[in-house]
Amino acid sequence: MSSNKDDKLNLEQQKYKDFAQQRESKRPVLTNCIKAFVIGGGVCAFGQIIQLMYIRYFGFTEKNAGDPTAATLIIISILLTGLGIYDNIAQWAGAGTAVPITGFANTISSAAIEHRSEGYVLGVGGNMFKIAGPVIVFGTFSAFAVAIIKMLLNYMGVFR
Amino acid sequence: MEKIIWAFIVGGLICVIGQIMMDVFKLTPAHTMSALVVAGAILGGLGLYEPLVKFAGAGATVPISSFGNSLLKGALEELDQHGPIGVLIGIFKLTSAGVSSAIIFGFLASLVFKPKG
Amino acid sequence: MIKGNQSFIFESKPVIISSATIAGPFEGEGPLAKDIDVIHEDVYLGQDSFEKAERMMLEQAAMKALEKAGVSKYDVGMLICGDLINQIISSSFAARTMGIPYLGIYGACSSSMEGLTIAASFIDGQKVKYVLTGASSHNCCAEKQYRYPTEYGSQKPPTSQWTVTGAGACLLASQGVGPKVTSATIGRIVDLGITDPFNMGAAMAPAAVDTIEAHFRDMNIEPDYYDIIVTGDLGSIGHKIALDKLLENGIRIPVKIFGDCGMMIYDSKKQPEVLSGGSGCASSAVTVYGHLLNRMRSGEIKKMLAVATGALHSPLTYQQKETIPCIAHAVAIEM
DSSP, rough: OOOOOOOOOHHHHHHHHHHHHHHOOOOOHHHHHHHHHHHHHHHHHHHHHHHHHHHHHSSTTTTHHHHHHHHHHHHHHHHHOOOOOOOHHHHHHHHHHOOOOOOOHHHHHHHHHHHHIIEEEEEEEETTTTTTTHHHHHHHHHHHHHHHHHHHHHHHTOOO | OOOHHHHHHHHHHHHHHHHHHHHSOOOOOHHHHHHHHHHHHHHHHHTTTTHHHHHHHHHHHHBBBBHHHHHHHHHHHHHHHHHHHHHHHTTTTTTTHHHHHHHHHHHHHHOOOOOOO | EEEETTTTOOTOOOEEEEEEEEOOHHHTTSSSSSGSSEEEEOOOTSSSSSSHHHHHHHHHHHHHHHHHOOOOGOOOOEEEEEESSGGGGGHHHHHHOOOEEEOOOOBBTTTHHHHHHHHHHHHTTTTTTTEEEEEEEOOHHHHHHOOOOOOOOOOTTOOEEOOOOEEEEEEEEEESSSSEEEEEEOOBHHHHHOOOOOOOOHHHHHHHHHHHHHHHHHHHGGGGSSSSSEEESSSHHHHHHHHHHHHHTOOOOOOOGGEEEHHSOOOTTTTTTTTTOEEEEHHHHIIIIIHHOOOOOOOOSSSEEEEEEEEEOOOHHHHTTOOOOOOEEEEEOOO
């Protein structure tokens, strides 16, 4: 039996897909959303507290306190990743840990730690961006695209 | 303080959007994060992300969507100063802290830690 | 001798004169721990990478099987092994240590029964006197290669499975005391369009159904011929799908004799992180070569059909939006 090259499944495959779906345990979407909300919100609230601390005690302003805050959250995530705790929290929290900047730090550090056995240059250096790569590539490219579009619209006299 | 509560709520909601992308639309975490970053850049371009930051503070700056907004903001600032080449000059201007710390401390972690499995 | 379309009867009834199983700490907390010969407390086995640990487990399983039979590795005609790592390095590097003429095989999680089938054929054809066959898998190696770095925080859906860290091996001989390999059915690739690598159970179930049906059809027997029929690693979801599909196709297997190694090797209540059950080559290898063969040796089971299932995709095919082709190999073992 060969697999269908078309995107559409043939009749037997579609029937089987329905047959299988009826017997699968469904993802608990609502529970997962609540967990993500609580943890994600918690991480952001914690970030807000850190930011206020940097403004009050370290002389940063509202404008530039975001940088040390991000760096602090990143260091904490990387520490938790290295200690083997982050993945356990993440299985529970889902997007609550993946969406904040903590998720980004976790992708880079987990990949770096994992590939240590292949050496620092090819292993760590070469694999660090395995999961974070798309975020950087698409972030950069979309910023470029939006900036160029804005520039063209301004040039053509459309105010934004 | 009020700011902390709004940070909690807005940050939580952005994470819920991410959770829906993963559970309902079956996107991988990499796809979800990339989509949120691109959304941040687009909303930044529409002038909608900065007001969110003013209102929700860390609730808007901590999620990865803020990375997209910062990339765009840097590009636009240099675009104003130096014209089109400014886009290339400015993209990583404001995101240096985040990307640099992730790389530096990620590398340091690989020196110190072993995967636990 | 070929029977029917895709089954083979081993007339000389090759004997499994010994078997050995090795596993990691998590498996040591499971219900089959007392049937595992060596349980390691450290997933690294003191090595500096997970990959080196896996190959060490396979070596240990092979050496232990030889030790139990009192046979020297120099008398073994052939070593047939498989595992999940790219280019089956655990098997090849273990074979380097063993120094036995070696055939490396890849059937994903069906490797254990694929190996046993080939081993039985060589013994039955009187080509060699002893054949050593085994398979291994390691949770961290599989996660690193197929999914994400082990410390990465991704949320696994309830349909996912947990790759077993372990290795199982058995020594097959033309004569001796022990459970006998009487027949085998070689599976065909079955692909019903499942694309989700976090739902291997649903992907592999049709292959198990196809091979089980072929076995009963070729051998002209009914399911109740066997005291137990086990699948390798369908997990709770794939197992349910297979049972229902078989029923739909007119084959009624009594629930109490139809088991799944992936569901047996872990306690899903005490070890909830396994989600729908164990997977990996070691899921069938450790359960069959340890627990189930022990039950045969004690007389509790007289006839067993072990159906190991494998998903033959790779991370590349998933990224290229391909579906997941699967296979199942069945081996009948009788006292």
